[in-house]
Amino acid sequence: MFSKYKKTKAAPPPAPKVTEAPKAVAPAKFARKANASAAVAAPLDKERKRKERMGEIKLELHRALLDNLNLAALESATDTDLRQEISAISSEVLQEKNIILNREDRQTLNQELFDEVMGLGPLETLLKDDTVNDILVNGPQQIFVERDGKLQLTDVTFKDERHLLRIIDKIVSAVGRRVDESNPYVDARLKDGSRFNAMVPPIAVDGSLVSIRKFKKDKLGIDDLVEFGAFNEEMAAYLQAAVATRLNIIVSGGTGSGKTTTLNALSSFIDNAERILTIEDTAELQLQQTHVGRMESRPPNVEGKGEVSPRDCLKNALRMRPDRIIVGETRGEEVIDMLQAMNTGHDGSMTTIHANSARDGVSRLENMIAMAGIEMPLKAVRSQISSAVNLIVQASRLQDGSRRMTSITEVTGMEGEVISMQEVFRYQRVGLTPDNKIIGHFTATGVRSHYSERFRMWGYDLPASIYEPIAAE
Numbered sequence: 407m408f409s410k411y412k413k414t415k416a417a418p419p420p421a422p423k424v425t426e427a428p429k430a431v432a433p434a435k436f437a438r439k440a441n442a443s444a445a446v447a448a449p450l451d452k453e454r455k456r457k458e459r460m461g462e463i464k465l466e467l468h469r470a471l472l473d474n475l476n477l478a479a480l481e482s483a484t485d486t487d488l489r490q491e492i493s494a495i496s497s498e499v500l501q502e503k504n505i506i507l508n509r510e511d512r513q514t515l516n517q518e519l520f521d522e523v524m525g526l527g528p529l530e531t532l533l534k535d536d537t538v539n540d541i542l543v544n545g546p547q548q549i550f551v552e553r554d555g556k557l558q559l560t561d562v563t564f565k566d567e568r569h570l571l572r573i574i575d576k577i578v579s580a581v582g583r584r585v586d587e588s589n590p591y592v593d594a595r596l597k598d599g600s601r602f603n604a605m606v607p608p609i610a611v612d613g614s615l616v617s618i619r620k621f622k623k624d625k626l627g628i629d630d631l632v633e634f635g636a637f638n639e640e641m642a643a644y645l646q647a648a649v650a651t652r653l654n655i656i657v658s659g660g661t662g663s664g665k666t667t668t669l670n671a672l673s674s675f676i677d678n679a680e681r682i683l684t685i686e687d688t689a690e691l692q693l694q695q696t697h698v699g700r701m702e703s704r705p706p707n708v709e710g711k712g713e714v715s716p717r718d719c720l721k722n723a724l725r726m727r728p729d730r731i732i733v734g735e736t737r738g739e740e741v742i743d744m745l746q747a748m749n750t751g752h753d754g755s756m757t758t759i760h761a762n763s764a765r766d767g768v769s770r771l772e773n774m775i776a777m778a779g780i781e782m783p784l785k786a787v788r789s790q791i792s793s794a795v796n797l798i799v800q801a802s803r804l805q806d807g808s809r810r811m812t813s814i815t816e817v818t819g820m821e822g823e824v825i826s827m828q829e830v831f832r833y834q835r836v837g838l839t840p841d842n843k844i845i846g847h848f849t850a851t852g853v854r855s856h857y858s859e860r861f862r863m864w865g866y867d868l869p870a871s872i873y874e875p876i877a878a879e
């Protein structure tokens with residue numbers, strides 16, 4: 407049956423016996439009290455044993471597969487072919503070993519084996535699960551996922567650290583990178599576009615750390631974000647005017663707060679006739695316009711060569727006649743070129759930064775400029791920033807897991823040595839529900855936009871009512 411992809415060699419060596427590593431026994435002092443009733447404990451115990459047994463069978467079958475399959479020939483095999491081969495080999499081995507499994511277990515096992523051979527093993531089911539946003543691996547036995555803004559521990563595990571390392575290696579070698587003791591961390595992009603980061607021992611102390619930001623094919627658009635309560639319709643109308651009239655915008659926020667999603671949604675307001683160049687570490691943005699040039703910066707290779715930094719991309723982009731430049735994230739010396747671009751005719755450029763408020767965002771920019779080694783008086787730095795940046799949009803992940811645009815702040819100029827800003831919209835928190843959901847609403851602050859005249863001139867005559875604050879209920 408499985409002749410096509412079978413290695414042409416003598417009988418395969420017998421599969422080695424699976425031996426469990428001795429488990430550490432917790433000292434009695436710290437042992438958990440056995441307070442669960444036997445009626446509850448028994449099925450749990452049975453389930454655990456079943457999982458252990460399935461794990462052992464899987465390991466044996468996996469070895470048998472590696473011994474039997476001609477991996478080189480697999481490259482050209484279709485999925486259907488491979489599934490048939492796997493099913494045939496596993497039936498044969500199960501029969502040989504007198505192991506009887508029900509249909510469902512057999513199907514699960516074959517799927518897991520397929521994922522091991524072709525995909526990313528235990529990660530595969532999580533990658534396919536559309537409700538999962540992030541996958542976070544803390545060593546082989548602990549995998550968390552983020553669903554609806556909340557972290558949850560899954561029951562998915564790797565067999566051991568070697569298994570986890572093998573999957574990491576598979577991912578990074580596919581993109582021509584290496585990760586080992588001397589290069590213990592790596593950033594990569596998975597085939598499906600997901601962003602992948604791994605750090606391996608000894609830097610990762612308790613086993614490899616992996617973080618995956620899943621790629622969403624259908625990025626959240628403005629309408630989705632309004633529907634999900636990320637901001638309201640008035641804010642959307644204001645943002646449309648801001649993007650269309652080419653204000654320079656910075657999206658500020660913490661890790662995973664929705665910065666890239668916001669940037670992507672904002673870009674939908676750009677006119678289709680404009681030439682847009684995007685620069686990212688890992689290409690995540692999905693612009694809908696026709697005229698888009700995408701760039702992805704590249705870290706140095708194993709020999710420390712071949713780096714193309716975001717700054718290199720940005721400098722080059724300026725020679726490519728862009729109407730707008732979008733930088734996925736500004737975090738280093740590229741800030742200089744970004745501000746310069748914003749100041750010199752590439753109005754309507756956008757980027758994101760890691761910061762917790764508009765004011766904090768401005769300090770971050772100042773720090774980045776200082777770190778880039780630019781010796782300029784603080785006042786001059788601030789004046790550069792204030793003339794380059796028009797708008798700071800704050801994205802936040804609140805404690806109940808919801809992601810909201812908590813503030814829209816305009817940069818209006820300089821007052822003495824200080825950059826002056828005014829908040830135009832904000833998310834007003836009013837309390838908490840008994841199940842810890844935040845109660846609040848979006849409101850204008852009552853300040854009329856500094857740019858309302860510009861909006862009007864460009865044909866975006868926003869009604870004065872959108873700047874009226876909403877009274878708390």
Ligand SMILES: Nc1ncnc2c1ncn2[C@@H]1O[C@H](COP(=O)(O)OP(=O)(O)OP(=O)(O)O)[C@@H](O)[C@H]1O
Pocket residue numbers: 539540619620622626631634636659660661662663664665666667668809810
């Ligand atoms: N308003 C929202 N409602 C629901 N989910 C959202 C919202 N905004 C973003 N998300 C989801 O949250 C996850 C993180 O979003 P995103 O990648 O935009 O964050 P980020 O701030 O750019 O993160 P990082 O700091 O890691 O770059 C994504 O999976 C995205 O689909």
Ligand SMILES: [Mg+2]
Pocket residue numbers: 665666667
């Ligand atoms: Mg991002």
